[in-house]
Amino acid sequence: MAAINTVLGSICPDALGQTLIHEHITCADWSMRMAFGKRYFEFDKVVEMAVCQLKRARDYGIRTLVDGTTINLGRDIHLLRTVSEISGMNIIASSGFYYQEEPWLAMRDEEEIVSLLLDECTNGIVGIDSRPGIMKNGIAAEGVTHLQEKLLHAVGRVSVLTDLPIFCHHDPSVKSGFRILEVYCSCGVAPNKVILGHAGDINDQAYHEELAKAGCYLGFDRLAYDDSDTPVANSIRNIVSLCEKGYRDKLLISHDWASYLGLWESWGKTASADYAHLDIDYSYLSREIIPMLKASGLTEADIYAIMVENPKHFFAG
Numbered sequence: 001m002a003a004i005n006t007v008l009g010s011i012c013p014d015a016l017g018q019t020l021i022h023e024h025i026t027c028a029d030w031s032m033r034m035a036f037g038k039r040y041f042e043f044d045k046v047v048e049m050a051v052c053q054l055k056r057a058r059d060y061g062i063r064t065l066v067d068g069t070t071i072n073l074g075r076d077i078h079l080l081r082t083v084s085e086i087s088g089m090n091i092i093a094s095s096g097f098y099y100q101e102e103p104w105l106a107m108r109d110e111e112e113i114v115s116l117l118l119d120e121c122t123n124g125i126v127g128i129d130s131r132p133g134i135m136k137n138g139i140a141a142e143g144v145t146h147l148q149e150k151l152l153h154a155v156g157r158v159s160v161l162t163d164l165p166i167f168c169h170h171d172p173s174v175k176s177g178f179r180i181l182e183v184y185c186s187c188g189v190a191p192n193k194v195i196l197g198h199a200g201d202i203n204d205q206a207y208h209e210e211l212a213k214a215g216c217y218l219g220f221d222r223l224a225y226d227d228s229d230t231p232v233a234n235s236i237r238n239i240v241s242l243c244e245k246g247y248r249d250k251l252l253i254s255h256d257w258a259s260y261l262g263l264w265e266s267w268g269k270t271a272s273a274d275y276a277h278l279d280i281d282y283s284y285l286s287r288e289i290i291p292m293l294k295a296s297g298l299t300e301a302d303i304y305a306i307m308v309e310n311p312k313h314f315f316a317g
Helices: 030-039 043-059 077-087 110-123 146-162 177-187 205-214 232-246 267-272 283-294 300-316
Strands: 004-006 009-012 020-027 063-068 090-092 094-096 135-137 166-168 194-197 217-220 251-252 260-261
Touching: 004 090, 009 146, 020 077, 020 194, 020 251, 020 300, 043 063, 043 077, 043 251, 043 260, 043 267, 077 090, 094 110, 094 146, 110 146, 135 146, 146 166, 146 177, 146 232, 166 177, 177 205, 205 217, 205 232, 217 232, 232 283, 251 300, 260 267, 283 300
Parallel strands: 020 063, 020 260, 063 090, 094 135, 135 166, 166 194, 194 217, 217 251
Antiparallel strands: 004 009
């Protein structure tokens, strides 16, 4: 099996252990960081918060976190390396772009985008010895726009050239999953190299089953958020049902948590919170969700398959 890139070097697939397939250490826009400094973001404080929460997750057996922060979501490779070193958590960084309709990408030729992504995937992010372990796209409620199709195609091409798998944020309410897979397939990407993230955001088993039959992985990866749009009870029920129908090997679960989410959270409020004792953090899945899944009928073998075996097979191809 091929080695997997973490921010501190490559590891073998068996070293992944229990894996959170979609999280963030932070999403904090670089323009905001440069403009507003410590009123928006403090590097050392984010390290402190993230390390504290990751150590709690390690106490529950989590060994690897896949950081889904793309280039235009504020990816900070120095932050990821520091947090990984101190916490002892394997962290896998992402390459690629979120779904913003931004002119910096809209006006750029696909060949140049491929070249930029390929360089960091082969030579390291910002010139240091940390390479991405996964590619990422984002498709929102607008579906596969002209720009996003170009980015899907560019990421798909880089995936084929580097053998890196892909996570794609998608809005299942518009059922864009099949179009996403179609674009990746046109580049030569096999469906089993793709996670369609946030699949659990819709209570539609027919859609889940059709995607699983197409060969991709399904991300039930917002299990920290229990609201009217994405009730956890629906996700629990759908995960159990999919396992019963034979699709266990296509399921991946996570929180989509960030120790600081600069998209909308106030930095002052976040930094002053009792971040060591939050009800929801990177350990919530282990503390709350997995017991719910077991109470609903999943076995220890099911949980091991979803948390350990499926991530290993996804990354190993």
